[in-house]
Amino acid sequence: GQQVMQIPQYQHVQEGEDFTTYCNSSTTLSNIQWYKQRPGGHPVFLIQLVKSGEVKKQKRLTFQFGEAKKNSSLHITATQTTDVGTYFCAGSGLDTGNQFYFGTGTSLTVIP
Amino acid sequence: KAGVTQTPRYLIKTRGQQVTLSCSPISGHRSVSWYQQTPGQGLQFLFEYFSETQRNKGNFPGRFSGRQFSNSRSEMNVSTLELGDSALYLCASSLWHKLNTEAFFGQGTRLTVV
Numbered sequence: 001g002q003q004v005m006q007i008p009q010y011q012h013v014q015e016g017e018d019f020t021t022y023c024n025s026s027t028t029l030s031n032i033q034w035y036k037q038r039p040g041g042h043p044v045f046l047i048q049l050v051k052s053g054e055v056k057k058q059k060r061l062t063f064q065f066g067e068a069k070k071n072s073s074l075h076i077t078a079t080q081t082t083d084v085g086t087y088f089c090a091g092s093g094l095d096t097g098n099q100f101y102f103g104t105g106t107s108l109t110v111i112p
Numbered sequence: 113k114a115g116v117t118q119t120p121r122y123l124i125k126t127r128g129q130q131v132t133l134s135c136s137p138i139s140g141h142r143s144v145s146w147y148q149q150t151p152g153q154g155l156q157f158l159f160e161y162f163s164e165t166q167r168n169k170g171n172f173p174g175r176f177s178g179r180q181f182s183n184s185r186s187e188m189n190v191s192t193l194e195l196g197d198s199a200l201y202l203c204a205s206s207l208w209h210k211l212n213t214e215a216f217f218g219q220g221t222r223l224t225v226v
Contacts (some may be wrong), residue, residue: 033214033215035217041219042202042217042218042219042220043155043202043204043215043217044217045214045215045216048214088154088155090155090215099145099157099160099167099168099170100145100157100215101157102147102154102155102156102157103154104154105154105155
């Protein structure tokens with residue numbers, strides 16, 4: 001069945017350092033979405049990637065979709081305390097019945 | 113525009129009981145998906161409803177069921193509750209059940225089974 005894994009599971013960084021989380025799928029994805037969940041909150045949509053090799057930027061956040069459409073990454077430059085939370089990728093494809101399946105998430109802690 | 117509303121926010125039930133959770137999607141959204149979130153398992157997909165029909169279903173036992181009404185509001189029911197059902201249950205609404213749609217999550221219902 002569909003497997004969407006994320007690494008690392010936890011990451012602690014000093015404020016100002018960069019952060020990257022990786023999302024890997026066992027099968028080819030049609031789309032991938034990224035969400036952020038603040039502690040005690042609910043997931044909030046960040047972005048969707050559709051094309052092979054696509055790169056999108058939102059201020060300090062850079063999102064990439066792999067050429068084979070089986071992996072994706074989220075990179076945050078110069079982290080701030082407001083970046084704290086858990087980042088989830090969610091992939092969908094023919095193998096998932098076009099339903100989005102969420103990755104295991106990466107919990108980011110930013111140390112001031 | 114009002115967001116996704118889930119009720120109740122918190123619930124405590126006893127093993128063996130059944131529970132019904134409610135989700136009101138964003139006005140105009142016709143797709144509602146349900147997820148179970150636990151610290152160990154992350155976000156697990158339960159099912160998705162669109163136009164009162166279940167479109168997709170995750171790998172959960174038959175004790176978990178749902179339905180959607182003509183106004184797109186959705187309910188999920190869990191019968192014969194087990195301790196392991198304690199979790200945050202999130203619903204997400206989308207405009208459409210196709211791929212290129214953003215999901216908007218509600219605040220969730222935190223269910224504790226004792």
